Amino acid sequence: MNYPRDCWYVAATSDEVDDGFLARRILDTSVVLLRLADGSVAALEDRCAHRPYPLSAGHREGDLVVCGYHGCTYDATGRCVRIPSQETPPSGAQVRDFPVVEGGPFVWVWTGTPGGERLRPPPSTPWLDGEGWSSVGERRDVAASLMLLHEHYLDLTNVFEMHPELVPPGIESLPPLEEVEVSEVSVSYTRELPKAPLAPWEAQISGLDSVESFGRKETGAFVTPGLHKQTYTISGSAGPDLELVRTHGFTPVSSGATHVFLQISWRGASVSPDAGALLAAVFHEMANRDFAVLETVQRCLDEDTTPRRYVNVKADRAAVRARRILTSMVEEERGSQHP
Ligand code: FES
Numbered sequence: 001m002n003y004p005r006d007c008w009y010v011a012a013t014s015d016e017v018d019d020g021f022l023a024r025r026i027l028d029t030s031v032v033l034l035r036l037a038d039g040s041v042a043a044l045e046d047r048c049a050h051r052p053y054p055l056s057a058g059h060r061e062g063d064l065v066v067c068g069y070h071g072c073t074y075d076a077t078g079r080c081v082r083i084p085s086q087e088t089p090p091s092g093a094q095v096r097d098f099p100v101v102e103g104g105p106f107v108w109v110w111t112g113t114p115g116g117e118r119l120r121p122p123p124s125t126p127w128l129d130g131e132g133w134s135s136v137g138e139r140r141d142v143a144a145s146l147m148l149l150h151e152h153y154l155d156l157t158n159v160f161e162m163h164p165e166l167v168p169p170g171i172e173s174l175p176p177l178e179e180v181e182v183s184e185v186s187v188s189y190t191r192e193l194p195k196a197p198l199a200p201w202e203a204q205i206s207g208l209d210s211v212e213s214f215g216r217k218e219t220g221a222f223v224t225p226g227l228h229k230q231t232y233t234i235s236g237s238a239g240p241d242l243e244l245v246r247t248h249g250f251t252p253v254s255s256g257a258t259h260v261f262l263q264i265s266w267r268g269a270s271v272s273p274d275a276g277a278l279l280a281a282v283f284h285e286m287a288n289r290d291f292a293v294l295e296t297v298q299r300c301l302d303e304d305t306t307p308r309r310y311v312n313v314k315a316d317r318a319a320v321r322a323r324r325i326l327t328s329m330v331e332e333e334r335g336s337q338h339p
Helices: 148-152 156-163 198-207 274-303 314-337
Strands: 006-015 022-026 029-035 041-045 057-061 064-066 080-082 101-104 104-110 134-142 179-182 187-196 214-223 227-236 239-254 257-266
Touching: 006 022, 006 029, 006 239, 006 257, 022 239, 029 104, 029 134, 041 101, 134 274, 148 227, 148 239, 148 257, 148 314, 156 274, 179 239, 179 314, 187 314, 198 239, 198 274, 274 314
Parallel strands: none
Antiparallel strands: 006 104, 022 029, 029 041, 057 064, 101 104, 134 257, 179 187, 187 214, 214 227, 227 239, 239 257
8 A cells, every 4th residue: 555544534525424324435445424313423334244245235223324235233333233133243243433523624534543543633724614714625536646646736837737827927937946844744835926917717716906916925735644735825015815725635545546625715805706616617627637647647657567767856845755754654554564
C-alpha cells in the first residue's frame, strides 16, 4: 500500500448518510455507514461475521443491522446480538466498528490501528461552516493515487497549460514559491501574484470592477494525508475583497484510486448572489481536466515496468516535501507491522 492507514479520512459528506446504508470502499476496506436514531453516524466493516457477505445488502431494524443472507443481527458497535438459527450468538461474533467524527460537511472515519484515533482528532475546518462563509461541494472518484493528488495541488504552475482562461490578464507565469513551511507531518506554501485586472470568472463571482488591478495571494497546504487546503485571496487597496478556499478531502480507495471530496468556500462583501452556482461550475470543469491528467499519469506509472526517475523542477519544492512525508509515514507503519 502506498498510503498511511493511521489517519482520519473523509468517508462521506453528512448529507450522504441517512437511515439507509451507505456502502463505501475506504483504504481497501469495505465500510458501511448508517445514521442512528440519536443522529450520530456509525461505521461498521461491511462484512458479516458469518460469511463474506456485505451487511449493506441486508436491512435495518432501527439501529440494528440484519444480514440479508442468514439473518445475523448486529448492534451499532458491531456486536452480533441475534442469530435466528440458535439461542445465543457464538462468542467472537462481531464485526469491526470504526471511530467516526462529524465536522462541518464531512463524516471522518478512522480505519487505522484501533485506539490510535485517540492520539489525534480529525483536522479542524472552521471555514467550511464558519460565520460569513458559504460552501458548495461535490464528490468524485479518481483512478489516481493519493500521492499524485497531493502533488498535483501543491504545484499550480499547470494552470497556464491546463486552465489558461482562469489566469488573470497580463500574468505570464507564477512567481516562485515564497515560503515553504514544513513540519514533520505537513507542508504549506505561500505565493503573491503581481497586481492585475480580473479574469472574467473572478469578476463574475466577486462583483468587483474587472478593469481595476488587484493583488492575489495564494496558499496551498498538505494538512494531513486526508486533507488538502488551498486559499486564493483577491485584494484591492482596502484589503481582501474575495476569499476563496478549495478544500479537498482525499480518501484512498486503494493504492491507485482515491475518493475526492471537493468543497469550495467563499466570503466577500460584494460577491454575486449566483456565486455558488458559478464557483461550482468553474471548479467542476477544473476538476474534470485535473483528474483526466492525473488518471493518465497513473496509467503511465502503472505501465512503467522498469523503475525510472523523473526530474524535479523548482516549482516541485512543496510537492517533493509532501511526497517525503507520505513515504515516511507509510514506511513507519510498515516497520511497526513487521518489526
Ligand atoms: S452471511 Fe450473514 S448471516 Fe450468514
